[in-house]
Amino acid sequence: MRALLFLDTENESTGISSLAKAVSFALAFSFLCLLAMAAFASLEYDWNWSAVYRYKTKFIDGWLVTIQVSSVSLVVACLIGGLSALAARSPFLPLRYLSKIYIEGTRGTPLLVQILLIFYVFADAAHLDNRYVVGVLVLSLFSGAYVSEIFRAGIESVGSSQLLSAKAIGFTPYQTFRYIVFPQALRRSLPALAGQFANLIKDSSLLSIIAIGEFTLNAQEVNTSTLSTFESFFPLAVGYLILTLPIFYLSRHLEKRLAFDL
């Protein structure tokens, strides 16, 4: 019994058995469920799943839009992040500052503020009236700043001794980047990039504010039509977890594999 619930602190190297993991997880999970049920019991909540169930295609459509918007944004964010990371190392100094201002400005302001600013001010001025394009653009710009920092860390993780070796061999600066720095930087960036993708998926929910029909907005609309708040928003949380948990898991897995493999 004790072995199922407690970590063997005397010889930690043996690790935790999978049975102990399963039992302990089940305990923790049931505790949270009990807590939630107690809360609903005291609310005398009127369950109405059938009304919400009628809107299931609305949930699925929104969920798919969230995946699409996040995926396209990730690709564009990688492009922006890559260019910005390169610009930050450019011998042409104004480019460096451009990249610096972009990164600090983006990381220093809330995404919601950026969405409002770009949607109501810049997009209007540029006559961009497809709100999906604007949404992807905002998310990409926002995420690109973080991706740029991820790439920068990856590039800097390639040690100076390797750069000296590459120079001694006779590689040009371009060849050094192409064959030595880039492949290693990319591999070391992958775990963090995966994590960033999960963040993007969560952050995309804020696009509901400019009426983009993604997962969160659709759930809000179901809530308005059915007045079943919990039944509308519980699937919302689960829908996000279905996307983010595997990605976080993948990220952790990549991290472990790369740790052994360099």
Added chain:
Amino acid sequence: MKLSLESITKTYGAHRALKGLDLKLESSRCLTLIGPSGGGKSTTLRLIAGLEKASGGSIQVNNKPVPQTEEELRRYRKSIGVVFQSYNLFPHFDALTNIALPLEKVHGVSREESRDRAQSLLSQFKLATHGRKKPSELSGGQNQRVAIARSLAHNPDLILFDEPTSALDPEMSAQILDVIEELIQSGKDCVIVTHQMGFAKRASDYAAFISRGKVEESGKSLELFDNPQCPELAQFLERELKY
């Protein structure tokens, strides 16, 4: 190899690493650079390798000055081989690719031929079955043998070693020194920075004692090791041989 270093200075910011270093050799197979830590041995080697530019003075290798422009420096670097203390190899490539890629990309050898040449070098260094392994899967000594193989692949006139064995245990370091000694006997010119005095005395024909950014003493290695003139070198040798 004919080597001439004339009043070389090298500064890093405010720090003066080399303060007018002079060294002239008419013909030498193998030159060793010895001296206390921080004296400027590695800096001197990097200047000879064309990896950094001297702040002042002139360097000539075989009567040709080490070039000044980046373009010419790159061509110059292609004509020599360099082996550092450690971390020479690229960790994301296997041993074979570490040797073959520079041949293909820098020296314009075809892909098949570079891989053939890399494979035969690996065999020559008793690593024939390890070609597909990454540096992390090889021992320190094996890594260093791959690094030496890579520095030889393009058949350079001159090979420079910066403490090639100081990251290795005595057993492996003996192996590497044997490899280097064979290279010297096979007719390669080399410059070695080393703390292995026995090896320096046996394998090199000339030696220079570098301390505080200057060559304090230089000459035929047999004479220099057996009969040091300046008291600082005598003291240095005594301490090195004690441990």
